[in-house]
Amino acid sequence: xxxxxxxxxxxxxxxxxxxxxxxFLPSTDNPKRTPTKRKRGPKRDLIxxxxxxxxxxxHGSIFMVIRNYVAFDRLADGTFGPFRRSDNAKxxxxxxxxxxMLDELIAKYNAGERFxxxxxxxx
Numbered sequence: 001x002x003x004x005x006x007x008x009x010x011x012x013x014x015x016x017x018x019x020x021x022x023x024f025l026p027s028t029d030n031p032k033r034t035p036t037k038r039k040r041g042p043k044r045d046l047i048x049x050x051x052x053x054x055x056x057x058x059h060g061s062i063f064m065v066i067r068n069y070v071a072f073d074r075l076a077d078g079t080f081g082p083f084r085r086s087d088n089a090k091x092x093x094x095x096x097x098x099x100x101m102l103d104e105l106i107a108k109y110n111a112g113e114r115f116x117x118x119x120x121x122x123x
Contacts, residue, residue: 003027047114059115062105069095069102081110 003025012018013025017032045061047053055061069092070082096102
């Protein structure tokens, strides 16, 4: 059941609250809803396949930058980690230029680092 619109100049609705002229009036006695603020959780990012961690202010996840350009498998030394894929050379050239930065990030990731400062972060 519709209660219609408020009269010009405003009107008190069925729920006892004021409504500006032309706005829809409530058809219930419930109070107006107020927008709720979204509570942000801790700043988290993927640091490895399926592994999240909070990142320090001003830093980004190495994994989030390199994940589209690498494959994860057993490396030559027997550990599990990323290595550069050869099938996306054009994308690497577009994102990283000559690819030296990508190689540097892969080396840091393999050395155990998971975050790097933002100024070096390619967008």
